[in-house]
Amino acid sequence: MEFFKIRKDIPFMRHALIFNVISLVTFILAVFFLFTKGLHLSVEFTGGTVIEVTHAKPAELEKIRTSITALGYQDVQVQNFGTSQDVMIRLPAQKGVTSAQQSAKVMTSMQAIDPSAKMKRTEFVGPQVGEELATDGLKALAMVVVGIMIYLAIRFEWKYAVSAIIANLHDVIIILGFFAFFQWEFSLSVLAAVLAVLGYSVNESVVIFDRIRENFKRYRKMDTVQVIDNAITSTISRTIITHGSTQIMVLSMLLFGGATLHYFAVALTIGILFGIYSSVFVAAAIAMWLGITREDLIKTTANANKKAIDPNDPESGAVV
Helix, strand or coil: CCCCCCCCCCCHHHHHHHHHHHHHHHHHHHHHHHHHCCCEECHHHHCEEEEEEECCCCCCHHHHHHHHHCCCCCCCEEEEECEEEEEEEEEECCCCCCHHHHHHHHHHHHHHHCCCCEEEEEEEECHHHHHHHHHHHHHHHHHHHHHHHHHHHHHCCHHHHHHHHHHHHHHHHHHHHHHHHHCCEECHHHHHHHHHHHHHHHHHHHHHHHHHHHHHHHCCCCCHHHHHHHHHHHCHHHHHHHHHHHHHHHHHHHHHCHHHHHHHHHHHHHHHHHHHHHHHHHHHHHHHHCCCCHHHHCCCCHHHHCCCCCCCCCCCCCCC
């Protein structure tokens, strides 16, 4: 299915150097902000108090969030779990204030909104648990990266694996750079979005690499640059349909998902936009600079190239 047919190939690789310089500068800035400002980690990573409250009727999350913010908590997380009557509240730790004191203040505030509110459970999450979550998250990210490299190396060739993983890490670091620069809260849901972006971005790279492989087989007279330009141009319609549909869904979460899904949707939006950009201008360009050729993807064995002639073999074609 195509929305439109482009008759003439767009010379993407002609401008590859300019766009990659822009990518490099953006990447360096993202790394700079990560080291200077750091990520604004949520309660899951830093530790704090978790409170579970049940209501007799569906809870009004915005009113609860506003009332708790009025107590001086800026990084409070309020969300439903299980049913619309059950609410989970995560509060950051405060110096000189115990978990019990925090819970009492929150319950007083919530009962002013809904007298039927009852505390089901309160728990203090220590920083050791948050450190463990952060470590596990980094391990998950590393496993995804290694898995993608192995997959691409097997399916294509090492040059493609290297170029794709550089492009994907480029997307991840830039997402983290945005969160560091604006000091948006980095939670487990945002980490899940980052991992999703890795898989989503590599899918676009695989589509382009597949078309490059087809073009190498189909167009014998094209050079590498022409093959790549044709591959990207011919997949534009597919890219618009796929990424446009995904972004509509993500945009609905961003606009109507509330505070719980806000930064998750923000991370996905940044990842989708930069994923398209990196697949076209970063992954394809790096593969070109690494010197991909027709022989990298269309490999023939020595037996297929030449068949030894054995005079004792009647099927060898030897003439006596």
